[in-house]
Amino acid sequence: MKQAEVLAKLQEVFDGIFLEKVVAKPDLSAADVEEWDSLMQISLVIAVEQKFRVRFRVGEVETARNLGEFADLIAKRIEP
């Protein structure tokens, strides 16, 4: 899956979770969104794992510095 496709699906996840409108773009990071704290992070990871049917390995998610890298990680876990 291409990064752009992943981001499009991530937008759907965001719309279901964030109270405000948050646009899923590659350079976005948690610091840019006020309501994106560690509670939100847990919800987000669960939602992403369910949406993309993937399972991240320990420590992986926090290595992603922005949404683009997170999308790449999702794509990597989708590929067998």
Place this chain on the structure above:
Amino acid sequence: MFFLSTLRKKAKLHTTESVQPRLRLALIGGYNLYPLHELVEHLLAIRGIESERFLGEYDNFVSEILDGSSPLYAFKPDLAFILPNARHCRFSGSLLDAVERQREAAVGAAEHLLNLAQTFIERSGAAVILANLALPDDLDLGSFRSRTLGADWSFRKAINLELGLRAPAEVQICDVEFLSARRGIAAAEDARSWYESKQPGSPDFLVDVAQELSHLVASRKQGPKKVLVLDLDHTLWGGVIAEDGIEGIELGDSSPRGEAFKAFQKYLLALSERGVLLAVCSKNDHARAIEVFEKHPEMVLRLEHFAAFKANWDPKSDNLQRIADELRVGVDSFIFADDNPAEIEIVRQFQPQVEGVLLGPDPAEFIDRLQAGRYFEPRNVTEEDLERTAQYRQERRRTEFAASVTDMPAYLASLEMRGTIKEFDPLDLPRIAQLIARSNQFNLTTVRRSETEIRGLLKRPDYLCFTMRIEDRFGDSGLISVVIAKIEGSVFVLDTWLMSCRVLKRQVEDEIMNEIFRLAEVAGCAKVRGIYLPTAKNGIVAGIYEEFGFVRTEDSAARKEFELEVGKYQMRSTKIRVTRRAYEAG
């Protein structure tokens, strides 16, 4: 799909301006308690409890408790939740050590946690909810894990058992072992979130713990419901008695549905034996309804198990009010269970304080549906709970007896009442705490105190506190009244006076007042001051001090005070033989 963050939206909907002081809640333990604490905040808010929170450092709760100058104490909590780390509770010896040695180690670990809780209570005066340990889901060790107490599995189970059995009344246990088992241990554990951020378990499990904690916190203020009102047709048995007849209804072991209804009755009987009052409220022919209870061989519940019985064609909301009047219990302590959504809806409209439980069409689900609201969970089970239904039955016999005697003094004399008045006894504390938490009507000030607070009063020389028990020829009514008085100089101030409404009009209040003035005199006080704080429910005692000759000295909408000089009180003579008085050994 359930997201933690959706709780935020829910909590926002429920945010109301609260007049209640905010609960100061400390969360400490062996895990990272963020974001658990935020879930707790939201779930408490949904229940109408606003909180200020203190979050302990990760795995620092032992020193936070032991160091009297730690920020934990500076926070001045009302309540602390302690969540110890189950991973740290391991047996240090060998799997093959003698079981006695392993058990001693488990006892030691439990005592360590309980001692910490006690230390915290003594230093802070706050209450404690102590979590026990989730069990591990390791397949390893196989069947051998239950042949030793040295395995993580069996060692933690042993600690949990000791914790529960040894915990003093003021330490409430949050049964995390049960929560993880109910969810499924494998689903409650989450190794990744432990390694990544030291979480106690999976996100779903965090919600389980937060739900349970908020339930326990809320139930400290709002006691359990007292009365369960039941429909008959399609509720206690299958079918309609007026149409199907006593042979046609489904009940008993001959069919699966009949078995389910019988099991529901057994559960109701267990509730009744625990002190929940059962009542019938059914649109039915009275004689035919009664016949089932008297004649059907598979009925578990009999008429004697019901404190009230209304089978007629009046609206259920009217019958509920009649039951409340008969039992002298407010309708806000009622649960109404019915299979029919229309009846639930009508009751919701006309008796909005009554909580309705829709049992639905499948009797196999009735018990779960009734339990889901957690209305009848006792903080403690007291002797009085186990006796309550019998006491209401005695009360009915008394009423019948009173109807046969025309003269009130003769009736009271014939009851052969014996009273015992006693200063607060530590053994009575659970019952005293229960009355303080639950009494609404005959309660002059409705000051609620926790067990810890009540225990604190025992050490205060400026407080005199006593209870009264009463029994008569029909049986023992148990501990039915509580008085807490504070000596302020030469004034004997009645901080709390409450009484179970079951014993109204039996001269108990006269004997209580006699005792108040006797103690006031012994304490060297010149006058007694009574306080009445009006609530929606305690109107029946609004005039009681004036009936005893007190003079009103303060009269605002929220607070009324009354005074009477000790020398001016006329001791009342009653038909109660008082065999013991407060602060007198005997």
